[in-house]
Structure formats: C-alpha cells, structure tokens
Amino acid sequence: MKDGIGRRDVLRGASLLGGGLLLNAALPAWAHSGAHGLTADMPMLSGTDIKLAVGHSRFAVGGRSGHAITVNGTLPAPLVRLREGQQVRLSVTNGLDEDTSIHWHGLILPFQMDGVPGVSFPGIRPGETFHYEFPVRQAGTYWYHSHSGLQEQMGHYGPIVIDPAGADPVAYDREHVIVLSDWSFLHPHEIFRKMKAQGGYFNWQKQALGDGGAMSAADRAMWGRMRMDPTDIADVTGATYTYLVNGHGPAENWTGLFRPGERVRLRIVNASAMTIFNVRIPGLAMTVVASDGQNVRPVTVDELQITVAETYDVIVTPTEDRAFTLVAESVDRSGMARATLAPRLGMQAPVPPLRPRPTLTMKDMGMDHGAMGHDGMDHGGMDNGGALPMKMRDKSKAPPGLKVGPGVDSIAAMPVDRTGDPGLGLEDAGHKVLTYRDLVSLAPNADTRPPARRVELHLTGNMERFMWSFDGETYSEVTEPIRFARDERVRVDLVNHSMMAHPIHLHGHFFEVVNGHTGNHPVKHTVNVLPGGKVSFDLTADAPGDWAFHCHLLYHMHAGMFRVVSVRPLDGEDA
Structure with a gap:
C-alpha cells in the first residue's frame, strides 16, 4: 500500500499554530508562519459516487486567521482518487451565498460536465447540488478548482490522482501529492482593484540606480520611458502572499516520509492563482516521469519551473538517512513554499536563502537577440543612444489579426521559440534545469x-x-x-x-x-x-x-x- 500525503484541516488550523513559534527565529522574516513538523493524512475521496460541499471556512497561517472558500471544509480540497475506466458521479453542493462551480482541470469529459459557468453550464446556485457524471478516460495527476469569480484564490482547489487501469509504467514504492499554492489575507477583489489602480502595486523589489551594479543610468532611463520595471516579474508577490505546500506555510514544515532507498513519487500540482514556482530539492536529483498527467521519457534534473495549472510527476530516490528540503521558490524570488522529505517526523534540513531576484532583459521584450551588452541587455534594437527600443512601441508593426488599442502597450518585434529556455531567472542556475x-x-x-x-x-x-x-x-x-x-x-x-x-x-x-x-x-x-x-x-x-x-x-x-x-x-x- 503506497503511503498517502500529509496536510492540514483548516478547521483545526488555529489550534495547531503554537507548536512551531519557537522555531521562527531560525527562519527569515518572510518564512514566519505557524506550526512545525505537521504531517497528517490528507482527506481522500474515492469510488463511483463522491460528494463535495463548497462552503466558508476560517484558514490560519502565520499567526493570523482569514476567510477561505473550501471544499468539505479543507484547504486544499480533499484528494479525489479515481481509476481509469470507471464511471464517476461527483455531486457538488453549494453552501455559499453566491454561485460556484468545479472545473476538472485536464480531464477529458463531455463539455456539459466541464464546469465553466456561461460556457458549458449555468453554474451552481446557492443551496443547489449539481451532479457531474462522466467516464474516466485517462490516468495521471490532475486537479480541480472553481471557475466562478475569484474563488480559486480563496482556497477552492484540490488534487486529483487517477490510477491506470493496467500496469503503471512508472515504478515507485511510495508517493506524496504536493499541492503548491499562494494565499493572501487580502480579498481577491481588493488585490485586483489595487493592481488596476497602480501598475506594479505588489512589486516591492523595484530596481534602484546602481542596484547590483548592473543597471546604468541610460538603461534606467530607457525602462522609465517605457513605464516598465525590469523587476516586474510577478503581478502579485510575497508582499501579500504566503506560499503554501498542502495548505502549510513555510515554517510549518509539512513533512513527507520515506525509507532510505525507496523510489518516492512526488505528484506536484501548481494550484496557485498567480505564482510560477521554481522547484528543487538540494542534494537530491529529480527524475521527471510525467507532465500534465501524461507520461514522458524519464529525464533527470536538479530543478524545474512549474507554471500555474501545470502538474509534474517526479521520482526521487533518497539513499541517506537524513532530511531533504523541498524548495518551491516564487519566480520573482519574493518568497518560497517549503516542505521536508525525511525518514522520521521532526527532522529538518537547511532551508536555503532566497536567491537574488531576476530582472527582465531585451530578450523578454521580443527584441533583437544579437547585440548583447556587457550588462546582459540587448542594446541592438535601441535608438536615441540606447534609450528606447525603436520597435517595442511601434504599433504599426503589429501583425495581422492583432487589434492595437489602449490594451496593448508593446509589440514583440522579434519573438522567438523559447521552449529551450529553463524559465525566467534560471538561465545561470549552475545545474540542470528542465526545459x-x-x-x-x-x-x-x-x-x-x-x-x-x-x-x-x-x-x-x-x-x-x-x-x-x-x-x-x-x-x-x-x-x-x-x-x-x-x-x-x-x-x-x-x-x-x-x-x-x-x-x-x-x-x-x-x-x-x-x-x-x-x-x-x-x-x-x-x-x-x-x-x-x-x-x-x-x-x-x-x-x-x-x-x-x-x-x-x-x-x-x-x-x-x-x-x-x-x-x-x-x-x-x-x-
């Protein structure tokens, strides 16, 4: 029997916060959160008739409590475990005072069961129950979430694992589901309002003249003329977000157990609203075996970037009787989610500091990639002494089919295939990063x-x-x-x-x-x-x-x- 994953019931969250407060002094300020060493059984639902209830809950992290929208009272929602080939009925009851929905992300099903209000069905009204019924036609790691308003940001998401009907081509001894997400005590409509009112509102890492010795006065003037900031990597950042693993903040140290020598399958789900994560386990290589639930030829890496809504399955084989830190660093390096893999509860490994935050370059503008300056900036496409790219805002260069108006502030003059790039900030990681x-x-x-x-x-x-x-x-x-x-x-x-x-x-x-x-x-x-x-x-x-x-x-x-x-x-x- 493969061991399940650990997580926290939000309704018990406040009572669990005390245990880790003494450990906070050992962690940087951004990592301060609640309890320590938590590993509990994740609520799991399986079978052919599954009942889900959407409602309001309190959610506690970092010594604070806020309002969440949850499924069956937990954040993340329960693991739904299905089997390829079965017919499933999922009954979703709406306990909110507003419409809700569930989209089964990545599942192949009749469009009437896809769960997008206004597109595939009307939505689920308060007090009503909607029955999703469909055959399970695939295997792999997936997830589910609300497609109504901004409820997903408030906790309305959970993982799905579908076991294959036949033999699994991936051999493993144990598995853990790793749900990455971002949490804010600000209401999502307030987050949206702030971003509409002020560009870069949550970017607290703006680059100053001479910052890191990389930005010249000319480059700074160029960015200023474009009304852009080279550190504007993420719209919503650690300024308001706490990054979670299975509902736990960084200091709570969610722990997944292993026995040395076991092949451990990590099913990683990025259920964030806005956060792209860079995932690594210092001292432990990861062999990627599936992407978005679909099997791939095994490829061994030291790090991978997982964007919002993707899933990756990786195999790790820890041979030492010691703990390893799982690091999920936000793409802008403003914070991280953190967990531990260990032979026993209570063990820890060093938590690496946040790496220097990345900055955008002309490559990220879709400009000429040929004439790179000493600072890594591409100055070949600039005029006025390198102050302003000629083509970046030349809307006459817009390709056919692109309607230029106030909603378009730039045109990529020379976009290129970047499927070979590891992701923002990982070009010089110094180790193998998945592309x-x-x-x-x-x-x-x-x-x-x-x-x-x-x-x-x-x-x-x-x-x-x-x-x-x-x-x-x-x-x-x-x-x-x-x-x-x-x-x-x-x-x-x-x-x-x-x-x-x-x-x-x-x-x-x-x-x-x-x-x-x-x-x-x-x-x-x-x-x-x-x-x-x-x-x-x-x-x-x-x-x-x-x-x-x-x-x-x-x-x-x-x-x-x-x-x-x-x-x-x-x-x-x-x-």
Whole structure:
C-alpha cells in the first residue's frame, strides 16, 4: 500500500499554530508562519459516487486567521482518487451565498460536465447540488478548482490522482501529492482593484540606480520611458502572499516520509492563482516521469519551473538517512513554499536563502537577440543612444489579426521559440534545469496527420493599466469564438507580445507542444509562453462542444485574457 500525503484541516488550523513559534527565529522574516513538523493524512475521496460541499471556512497561517472558500471544509480540497475506466458521479453542493462551480482541470469529459459557468453550464446556485457524471478516460495527476469569480484564490482547489487501469509504467514504492499554492489575507477583489489602480502595486523589489551594479543610468532611463520595471516579474508577490505546500506555510514544515532507498513519487500540482514556482530539492536529483498527467521519457534534473495549472510527476530516490528540503521558490524570488522529505517526523534540513531576484532583459521584450551588452541587455534594437527600443512601441508593426488599442502597450518585434529556455531567472542556475525541449512523450503521438491549417494567437496586455487579452481584445469585446471543425488537425502558434509569462490552458483537450521531437511531442493541457517568446502546439479538435481557452493567471483571466473554443459538429448534428 503506497503511503498517502500529509496536510492540514483548516478547521483545526488555529489550534495547531503554537507548536512551531519557537522555531521562527531560525527562519527569515518572510518564512514566519505557524506550526512545525505537521504531517497528517490528507482527506481522500474515492469510488463511483463522491460528494463535495463548497462552503466558508476560517484558514490560519502565520499567526493570523482569514476567510477561505473550501471544499468539505479543507484547504486544499480533499484528494479525489479515481481509476481509469470507471464511471464517476461527483455531486457538488453549494453552501455559499453566491454561485460556484468545479472545473476538472485536464480531464477529458463531455463539455456539459466541464464546469465553466456561461460556457458549458449555468453554474451552481446557492443551496443547489449539481451532479457531474462522466467516464474516466485517462490516468495521471490532475486537479480541480472553481471557475466562478475569484474563488480559486480563496482556497477552492484540490488534487486529483487517477490510477491506470493496467500496469503503471512508472515504478515507485511510495508517493506524496504536493499541492503548491499562494494565499493572501487580502480579498481577491481588493488585490485586483489595487493592481488596476497602480501598475506594479505588489512589486516591492523595484530596481534602484546602481542596484547590483548592473543597471546604468541610460538603461534606467530607457525602462522609465517605457513605464516598465525590469523587476516586474510577478503581478502579485510575497508582499501579500504566503506560499503554501498542502495548505502549510513555510515554517510549518509539512513533512513527507520515506525509507532510505525507496523510489518516492512526488505528484506536484501548481494550484496557485498567480505564482510560477521554481522547484528543487538540494542534494537530491529529480527524475521527471510525467507532465500534465501524461507520461514522458524519464529525464533527470536538479530543478524545474512549474507554471500555474501545470502538474509534474517526479521520482526521487533518497539513499541517506537524513532530511531533504523541498524548495518551491516564487519566480520573482519574493518568497518560497517549503516542505521536508525525511525518514522520521521532526527532522529538518537547511532551508536555503532566497536567491537574488531576476530582472527582465531585451530578450523578454521580443527584441533583437544579437547585440548583447556587457550588462546582459540587448542594446541592438535601441535608438536615441540606447534609450528606447525603436520597435517595442511601434504599433504599426503589429501583425495581422492583432487589434492595437489602449490594451496593448508593446509589440514583440522579434519573438522567438523559447521552449529551450529553463524559465525566467534560471538561465545561470549552475545545474540542470528542465526545459520543454527535454520533454518527450513516452508513447508515440496518437494523431500523425500534419496540421491542415495554422492559427496564430497573440498574447497582449498593458501592464501599467493591468489589461490582458488575446489579439488585443478582451473577452467582453469578442463576438465570435475560435472555431475548429470536429477532428480537424490544427497548428496553433502562441506569440507573447507582453513582458510577462502566460500559462495558456485549453479545456477538454490535450495538445502536442512542438519541441523538435516529432512523433513524440510532449502531450499537455497547459503551456507556459515566456515573455517575448512563442510556442506552437498541434491540436486534434476531437472534443465537440464549447471550451474555455485562457491564461491561467487568475487575474489575467479575470481582466479579459479568455476566449471560447467551439468545436463542431456536436454528436447527432450534420457536418
């Protein structure tokens, strides 16, 4: 029997806070939180008839208590464990005073069961119960969350593990599910209001003249003219966020147990609203065996960047009788989630300090990559003595299909495929970091047809005004969905004209990320498009219905970076 994972029931959270307060002095200020050494059984629901209740709870971390929206009273929500091939009925009762929903992220199911209000169903009204029923057609690590308002930020998310019907190609002795997330005591609508009112509101790491010796006066003037900041890596930061592992703050030291020599499977889920994490276990290599629930050829790395809504399964094999620290550092290095893998409870390993925060470069603007200056900045595309890139704001250079207006503050003049990049801030990590080009599907891709057509979509925004869109249009401005014929084979090109990474998620489908491994491209449901970069994926539109397609940064989606994909004909309709 494989051991389950540890976590905390939020309704008991306040009573558990006292045990770790004496340890706080040994941790940096950003890591101060509640209890220490917690490992408890995660509530797990399985079978063919599962009941979930959405309601209000109190959530405590760092000596404070706040209001959460939870499922069955826990944060994260209970682990839902299913088996490939079964028929499942999930009954969701809404105990809130507002509508709610559950989206089964990454699951292949009828679109009426996908759980997106206004797209695939009306939503679940207060006091009502909705019955999701569908066959389980896959195996792997997934998750579920609200698609109503900003409830996801408040705790409405949980993991899903689906065991394969046959033999698992991944051998392991023990597993732990690792749910990464971000928590703020600010109400999410207040977070959104602050970002709309002031660009970079939560960026408390703004770069000063002479900071680190890297930024010259000319470069500082250039960034100022663009009304941008090279440290503007994340919209919401450790200034308000506490980063959680299975609902625990950094000082609480959630602990996953192992016996030396065991192959331990870590099922890592990034259930954050806004945080991209860099995950590493100092002293312990990780062998990546699955991405977004789909098996890949094993690849061993020291670190990986997991964007919002992705999942990675990794195998670790600790041979020593000692503890290891699992570090999930926020992409802007403003804080971290932290846990421990250990043979016994109470053991700890050193917690590394936060690394220096990264800064954006001209590469992240989609500028000419050829003439790099001594400071790592690309000055080749600048005019006026290197003060302002000529092409960055030249909206006459906008490609066809991109509508330029106040919601578009930049055009990437020379976007490039960045699937070989490890992610922001990891270019000089000094050890092996996973890239998308390292991912090779374990099984050959199912559809070998070449794409019949290409669709280019532009990821656009205005960082100062916190406006986000596809092709320069917010969801409220769009009148037509993105249309695909049923079973059509399409190549979709995503071009990021903004200076922020965007995790793009398509509901109801998997797609193959084009990364050079023709015939075995990695199969994913979410892909991170780096600033100034582009990603292509091949899609077989084999799921009829209407499907959400959006950036999975919650506040970007809320601001308008959302579209509907319509696949027709439906069953029973004429082509």
